[in-house]
Amino acid sequence: SQKIEQNSEALNIQEGKTATLTCNYTNYSPAYLQWYRQDPGRGPVFLLLIRENEKEKRKERLKVTFDTTLKQSLFHITASQPADSATYLCALSGGYNKLIFGAGTRLAVHP
Amino acid sequence: NAGVTQTPKFRVLKTGQSMTLLCAQDMNHEYMYWYRQDPGMGLRLIHYSVGEGTTAKGEVPDGYNVSRLKKQNFLLGLESAAPSQTSVYFCATYGENYAAIGETQYFGPGTRLLVL
Numbered sequence A: 001s002q003k004i005e006q007n008s009e010a011l012n013i014q015e016g017k018t019a020t021l022t023c024n025y026t027n028y029s030p031a032y033l034q035w036y037r038q039d040p041g042r043g044p045v046f047l048l049l050i051r052e053n054e055k056e057k058r059k060e061r062l063k064v065t066f067d068t069t070l071k072q073s074l075f076h077i078t079a080s081q082p083a084d085s086a087t088y089l090c091a092l093s094g095g096y097n098k099l100i101f102g103a104g105t106r107l108a109v110h111p
Numbered sequence B: 001n002a003g004v005t006q007t008p009k010f011r012v013l014k015t016g017q018s019m020t021l022l023c024a025q026d027m028n029h030e031y032m033y034w035y036r037q038d039p040g041m042g043l044r045l046i047h048y049s050v051g052e053g054t055t056a057k058g059e060v061p062d063g064y065n066v067s068r069l070k071k072q073n074f075l076l077g078l079e080s081a082a083p084s085q086t087s088v089y090f091c092a093t094y095g096e097n098y099a100a101i102g103e104t105q106y107f108g109p110g111t112r113l114l115v116l
Helices: none
Strands: A003-006 A011-014 A019-026 A032-038 A045-051 A056-059 A062-067 A072-077 A086-093 A099-101 A105-110 B004-007 B010-013 B019-025 B031-037 B044-049 B065-067 B073-078 B087-097 B102-107 B111-115
Touching: A003 A086, A011 A019, A019 A086, A019 A105, A032 A062, A032 A072, A032 B102, A045 A056, A045 A062, A045 B102, A072 A086, A099 B044, B004 B087, B019 B031, B019 B087, B019 B111, B031 B073, B044 B065, B044 B073, B073 B087
Parallel strands: A011 A105, B010 B111
Antiparallel strands: A003 A019, A019 A072, A032 A045, A032 A086, A056 A062, A062 A072, A086 A099, A086 A105, B004 B019, B019 B073, B031 B044, B031 B087, B065 B073, B087 B102, B087 B111
């Protein structure tokens, strides 16, 4: 069966550092991969989408890489700020754009 | 432009009671989805719809029914609630996201359901 793994432990970093979150998947060949942000008590909010033929995608302080050989995506937040503290979800797309989500990684950025 | 809204925000049910969760969208999107989110687990797809009058089962459909009588509304029903259905329920729509140069899902704020 399809499986998506994200670091279950919270990631704690200092303000100004780069946060790197990992998403690994098995038994799947997605056309594209998405990253969402979720704050407590709220629904997920879309951040970035990367296609299978793209190696890297950037948006402001965010960068996503996608290695279909390793079946892995890395999500980076540079110059992190306390406001970046949230849970970050990785999702793979299926038919009819049904999304398969990882459990998410909680990021805490400390001043 | 409200996007995706969900009603109610929070509900407590007793085992065996029934209820309907309402999802409404004003983005004219064809596809709509219902997910549930439990602690330590990713969002899991319950049912989805690819257009008015259509519905299909997702990963965890048992104990739920859905209807899409109008394009803008997607209803999730629990006929006989069980404690295992205690969860946070999210509705989502799928459509063009010009910032993404592609199509992504837009999520509602969620409904927190507690079944005693």
